[in-house]
Amino acid sequence: PEDKEYFYRIINQNGEQLLSIINDIISIATIEAGQEKIRHAKTNVNEMLAMLYEQYKFQGSGKSIMLNFRTLPGQASGVIKTDETKLRQVLTNLIGNALKFTEQGMIEFGCIQQSGMLEFYVQDTGIGIAPEMHRVIFERFRQANDNPKKEYGGNGLGLAISKAYVELLGGRIWLESVPGKGSTFRFTIPHIPAEVIHDKRTIASNPVNVMSGKGRTLLIAEDTYANFQLLDAILKKLGYRIIHVENGIQAVESCRNVPEIDLVLMDMKMPEMDGYVATGIIKEMRPELPVVAVTAYALGGDKDKALKAGCDDYIAKPVKPANVLEILNRLLSPSFNGESSKES
Known part of the structure; x- marks a missing residue:
């Protein structure tokens, strides 16, 4: 060992x-x-x-x-x-x-x-x-x-x-x-100031508490099972409930039928319906639901396309646990108001 x-x-x-x-x-x-x-x-x-x-x-x-x-x-x-x-x-x-x-x-x-x-x-x-x-x-x-x-x-x-x-x-x-x-x-x-939405949270708050997945449900849309296994292993340790689908059609149906879903991790290259189309439909149904693109860093155009499709952020493949946890910590925090990194 x-x-x-x-x-x-x-x-x-x-x-x-x-x-x-x-x-x-x-x-x-x-x-x-x-x-x-x-x-x-x-x-x-x-x-x-x-x-x-x-x-x-x-x-x-x-x-x-x-x-x-x-x-x-x-x-x-x-x-x-x-x-x-x-x-x-x-x-x-x-x-x-x-x-x-x-x-x-x-x-x-x-x-x-x-x-x-x-x-x-x-x-x-x-x-x-x-x-x-x-x-x-x-x-x-x-x-x-x-x-x-x-x-x-x-x-x-x-x-x-x-x-x-x-x-x-x-x-x-x-x-x-x-x-x-x-x-x-x-x-x-x-230094270009942006509008601030005030909340009671402090920057020094303990990220471990925010990152806890107890009581939260994540949808992972990923057609490559090995990629899903990695995300599943990272997130289940934190107590998240995981729902797995293999294409965009299933992702849309899950978001429509399972209101408990708190966040979607969306592979952008899937059969039947890709992640770009699925994200657009999901955002029309549930605009407040965070959707995170999972895409290859090497393909810069994919990142831009994902953000334009409505994704709130993206995770580069190969997935790194620290990146996943940082994004979940931010998008699932009480202060997240649906505004994303794509805002201009």
């Missing part, structure tokens, strides 16, 4: 690395082809930072690292109009790098409000970056690690993608670093 678990971790880790390389290459290709588009949506910066903290707080286990985050003061200042997906990707790249290049000490990320802009930062006490690398580090396939005895992994595309996304969002990115003492990456985006 120990050997089985060991080899499982190796296979999973190598699979994640391969997927990361593929996704980064596709992102660079779409950026250079001028096909990347900005999709403005109402985005809660403070919630995003809190979710990222929950996502990464255990990834430093095995190292002597303290992870902290800093939010904007007040609820209203943290709700803005921006491309939530690209902002999250930039922060994910920077936090991931900080964890990769830091063995001990502290990592802190957060946001502060400047004149007309929001400035995000990720600070670490890692290996640092030599001054001559501060500019070239943002070029494709460049890495700051010049120690041949230490292999940190990666493909040298994350910072190039981050720079391109930040500039698309209307900001800039830079770093401050001292070799052997650590680095601070900073970037700005325009």
Whole structure:
């Protein structure tokens, strides 16, 4: 059993690395082809930072690292109009790098409000970056690690993608670093306030309580049984009641006949009736019912098409438990009012 678990971790880790390389290459290709588009949506910066903290707080286990985050003061200042997906990707790249290049000490990320802009930062006490690398580090396939005895992994595309996304969002990115003492990456985006719906919930609320699936019913529309098994295994542990259908027609009928359904996970490529058509019909019947597209990250057009069809969010295949739980936590929270990440 120990050997089985060991080899499982190796296979999973190598699979994640391969997927990361593929996704980064596709992102660079779409950026250079001028096909990347900005999709403005109402985005809660403070919630995003809190979710990222929950996502990464255990990834430093095995190292002597303290992870902290800093939010904007007040609820209203943290709700803005921006491309939530690209902002999250930039922060994910920077936090991931900080964890990769830091063995001990502290990592802190957060946001502060400047004149007309929001400035995000990720600070670490890692290996640092030599001054001559501060500019070239943002070029494709460049890495700051010049120690041949230490292999940190990666493909040298994350910072190039981050720079391109930040500039698309209307900001800039830079770093401050001292070799052997650590680095601070900073970037700005325009501060465009969005309308806020006030509630009594606080950002620091315990996500474990929100994520509990007891008393909730999820519909999974997925024609590939192996994909369904993965989602089923993730969600049943949390107490969700699961209903499984294999095509869009069955999904529509289930939503019509089972009012207890709280959320739909919708594969977009299914026989008889695909997820796009099914989502449109479901939203006409039950506009308040959250529908989450489950689609391939590599097919950027699929994501746009799903959001236009009425989906409230999307999960990239292959499915990652952390992504599923973050979306469920947000869409099933009491504050969700049916507005989605597709809002413009």
